[in-house]
Amino acid sequence: MPQEAKETFGPAAFRPAPAALAGRVRTLAPSLTRSLRRVAEAVANAPAGCAALTVTGLAERTGTSEATVVRTARVLGYPGYRDLRLALAGLAAQQQSGRAPALTTDIAVDDSLADVVAELAHDEQQTLAGTAACLDTAQLEAAVTAAAGARRVDVYGVGASGPVAQDLTQKLLRIGRVAHAHSDPHLAVTNAVQLGAGDVAVAITHSGSTGDVIEPLRVAFERGATTVAITGRPESPVAQYADHVLTTSTARESELRPAAMSSRTGQLLVVDCLFVGVAQRTYEAAGPALAASYEALAHRHR
Structure with missing residues (x-):
């Protein structure tokens, strides 16, 4: 029977693709402790800013500890914080180059149908990538x-x-x-x-x-x-x-x-x-x- 948010280590870890990170955070968030959730949501919502931070810097930014940051990285599927930081840097680069849309898009009442199509297509892609990363x-x-x-x-x-x-x-x-x-x-x-x-x-x-x-x-x-x-x-x-x-x-x-x-x-x-x-x-x-x-x-x- 499944246990609460198991940690993963080494080669067996999920190591989700950068674009799937936000979906994995959404899936695991309800089972995370408050401190782990703060770190997870921070890296998903601001990949560029967090990628520039050391483990100490991210701990200070989220009001947690270095141990909590490392543990969050492992829970999300990365062997350590260095691997998570590399994934965040990759995601930030993709977003800046336009190859990966920002993860904060919403559908508004006054959006054109063209925008609705683009936003829904992006959300569907994120859901599929997130599910593939989460699926055991x-x-x-x-x-x-x-x-x-x-x-x-x-x-x-x-x-x-x-x-x-x-x-x-x-x-x-x-x-x-x-x-x-x-x-x-x-x-x-x-x-x-x-x-x-x-x-x-x-x-x-x-x-x-x-x-x-x-x-x-x-x-x-x-x-x-x-x-x-x-x-x-x-x-x-x-x-x-x-x-x-x-x-x-x-x-x-x-x-x-x-x-x-x-x-x-x-x-x-x-x-x-x-x-x-x-x-x-x-x-x-x-x-x-x-x-x-x-x-x-x-x-x-x-």
């Missing part, structure tokens, strides 16, 4: 292994996560897997009761606190099914009933871009990774199943 491939590998060998896969998602749950289910069905998506909380629970060892239950909730998703996952967990949570909050309540947690990042929210919009992008990336992994593992059956579905659809539109 060992957890993903374990989830893929379970789903590839499952007798049945049940997926729970409500609200904005509902269509994502449907997307995963439809993909699995096209490669011959037995899968069901549940947005009705009562049906989700009554179906979860039927699960057991050899089955997989997947809960999709950005907040990790959606009761209508947590309850069926809890039932599936207690019945012995392998459980997977796709969430932007790895320390949230849903994680206590998840054997494997797949973490997503989100773009920065604004009045015209709520979390429901930004979270969906990261969720869909994780769903696609999970599906492709299962298709690879079961290709002998998945390949003909996909070919048959393409043929059936092509025949329907002739």
Whole structure:
């Protein structure tokens, strides 16, 4: 079961790309202590200014200690402060050259549609980069292994996560897997009761606190099914009933871009990774199943 914001060291660290740093900070912030969060938010919001600071300077700027600065760098995926500082310098250079837009753009009511397109495209890119940096491939590998060998896969998602749950289910069905998506909380629970060892239950909730998703996952967990949570909050309540947690990042929210919009992008990336992994593992059956579905659809539109 996942623990609070694990530190990473040496070659095994994430070492996220500079452009993914802000997304990683957003994802980890709720699980960080107040002092760690101050340092993390400072480097994400002002990469150029922080890149010019020594570890002592950044500690003074954030009202923390040198040890806290070093620990923050490790929590964010860098072996030490020097590596984080290099990433900040790279991000600052990209922004100054125009190759990486500033991370503080918001969509305003009076923005032109051209500006909206550019800002949304930038936010989507940041979300995808952040999710890729946050996603624990060992957890993903374990989830893929379970789903590839499952007798049945049940997926729970409500609200904005509902269509994502449907997307995963439809993909699995096209490669011959037995899968069901549940947005009705009562049906989700009554179906979860039927699960057991050899089955997989997947809960999709950005907040990790959606009761209508947590309850069926809890039932599936207690019945012995392998459980997977796709969430932007790895320390949230849903994680206590998840054997494997797949973490997503989100773009920065604004009045015209709520979390429901930004979270969906990261969720869909994780769903696609999970599906492709299962298709690879079961290709002998998945390949003909996909070919048959393409043929059936092509025949329907002739």
